[in-house]
Amino acid sequence: MADTPIRFGVLGCAEVSRTLSKKLSRAITLCPNSTLVAVGSSSLDEAKEFAAKSGVPPSAKIYGSYEAVLDDPDVEAVYVPLPPKLHLGWAVLAAKKKKHLLLEKPVALNVAEFDQIVEACEANGVQFMDGTLWMHHPRTSKMKEFLSDTQRFGHVKTVHSIFSVAVNDDFLKNDIRLKPDLDGLGSLGDAGWYCIRSILWACDYELPKTLVALHGSVLNEAGVILDCGSSLQWEDGKTATFHCSYLSNLTTDITIVGTKGTLQVNDFIIPYEEKSASSSVASKTGFMELVVTLDLPQEICMVREFSRLVKSIKECGSEPESKWLSIRRKTQLVMDAVKASIAKGFKPIQLGV
Structure with missing residues (x-):
């Protein structure tokens, strides 16, 4: 497969999600097979402040809404660290917009909500993964x-x-x-x-x-x-x-x-x-x-694996890896x-x- 990196957007960089956003934005930027092209918050000022303080690449687009990130044709995948009450709506919309979904845990408030997210991901052929970092550390395999x-x-x-x-x-x-x-x-x-x-x-x-x-x-x-x-x-x-x-x-x-x-x-x-x-x-x-x-670091290992799966779908016509849905549902x-x-x-x- 070509070495073209998967282009990420981040939904959520307000104060309530800033620590997670900063950590994963750094991971996306440093990961060899991904790149950060857009960040969005509920206000443009919040997004600009986050970008200035978090090492977001100068080339990344800064948006004052989550919808703008999802509507950006350059964005192939999104990382969503929003509060759990907001996960269902934005995860389903991201899937409908054909954006592959790296969703922070806990993914949903209950299994009924989770099943709606799964349905949207499967219906739109997008990769899903939750943000449980230690699962991707080489020590875990050992x-x-x-x-x-x-x-x-x-x-x-x-x-x-x-x-x-x-x-x-x-x-x-x-x-x-x-x-x-x-x-x-x-x-x-x-x-x-x-x-x-x-x-x-x-x-x-x-x-x-x-x-x-x-x-x-x-x-x-x-x-x-x-x-x-x-x-x-x-x-x-x-x-x-x-x-x-x-x-x-x-x-x-x-x-x-x-x-x-x-x-x-x-x-x-x-x-x-x-x-x-x-x-x-x-x-x-x-x-x-x-x-x-x-x-x-393990967060980069996670982004690398997620990007590998997305690239396989994009360039080889592979089906999304379903094990993360099953593991997540049981959790x-x-x-x-x-x-x-x-x-x-x-x-x-x-x-x-």
Whole structure:
């Protein structure tokens, strides 16, 4: 295939989405097979300010509306870091405009919304991917190799995942993740998303049969989750737990215990080092560190893979890669079930069969 880069637009660079926009704009600019050609915000002044402060290429067009980005014929794909309440409308419109879609997590407020996004993407032949960065880190593939080794690891018995961060009072009062009119999923949609995805990843994306939210969940006055946990049970006896919180000390751990081995990671979401990452494994052969080095940060790895898929559609007539839709939907189903269990007084929720 030719080396022509995929041309990106960014929808959303207001204050509420600026950190994500800046990070991914940089990744798109530095990625070898993508280029940033347009950014748009709800006002032209916001878009200009973002472009000036975020290293947006001088050649990129600056728009004062999201529609203008989607209507730009030079834009082939869009990255959308808008608040989750806005995802459905803009994701569906982007798909209808034939723009390939890199959509920030949580993708939707519930699985019904997600299915509408899927329908639009499939109907218009556009590639979809969610912005879960650690999935694209080379360490993740290396860890999966160990988990797939039946001689050293065996089979999964239990998984424990934690993502917590003690936020400040300003965050608790003002962050969009805690405002029902912008997000409303709180720590479950943010930190819990990573925990749920890591558990499903470890279990080869097999849905649990039963899930129950753990007692002790903390909600703010608007009913948004600040802190929660859940226990998951599979039909074959596998179990998992996770804890996600805005009220506990910073922890980003996952432990996967098998019949013959164990894998542990203390920084699975954002590795401590940008150019290398490790995980600890133990088996009958002893203890060791699995160390992976890389030349590009994980966000650039994600953009590179997304752009590769888009290029394959554009230049080779390939069908969009559907695995990201399936993985994303299962993540959403589990997240919805945790929320339902909390709402029902911590009652078990049936999922898989």
